[in-house]
Amino acid sequence: MLRNGEINLREIKRILRRYWWILPTITLVVGALGLVLAIVLPKKYTSSTVVLVEPPSVSKEVVPSLITEDLYHRMASMKEQILSRSRLQPIIEKLSLYPEDRGKKHMEDLVDRLRQSIDVSLMEPMTGSNDHQPPGFHVSVTFNDSRTAQQICTEITSMFLEQNAERRIGQVKVTTQFLTQEVEEAKPNWMSRMPSSPNSSGSISALCRKSSKAILAS
Secondary structure (H helix, E strand, O other): OEEOOEEOHHHHHHHHHHOOOHHHHHHHHHHHHHHHHHHHOOOOEEEEEEEEOOOOOOOOOOOOOOOOOOHHHHHHHHHHHHOOHHHHHHHHHHHOOOOOOOOOOOHHHHHHHHHHOEEEEEOOOOOOOOOOOOOEEEEEEEEOOHHHHHHHHHHHHHHHHHHHHHHHHHHHHHHHHHHHHHHHHHHHHHHHHOOOOOOHHHHHHHHHHHHHHHHHHO
């Protein structure tokens, strides 16, 4: 019984003996519910990959008007292109995705369904990094079949790598033009101050090629 608002040990034992069945019943119900959900709900598999991005080798001081695009903007632009219908529809057709819905739903609905199963996110910048740029990004695909999830993940990752390579090649061309123009404009001034040397022009051209290769390697 209660005395001064407190429950004594005898009262606690009485309550436990009377309501002992509540805890086992709750445990059984929750376990049965989890088993039913595991059987009824469709299985999902996630395939993930990590892509590391090497930072540019040419500093902003060398080419200030070109090395301005950080990974955040580059990723946003590539993601918009790669997750578009023109890039995802060929994956649906190549891997024969959603065969039960191919003749019932519009292709745009299937593309949107595939788009929702793809997640592309940047990695957290490394502690102590000076430029605070992410070292790379994650690509993950969630699908109801493990092998298909892996195939889709491979396709999407390859698209990102190809897109990044194309952007790098374009950047190399622009950088080469920029450096060549700068050299040509500064050459008269350099030649007037430098002693005559047959290798001067060759050294300047080698500098342009070296800078371009450094950007392409990144």
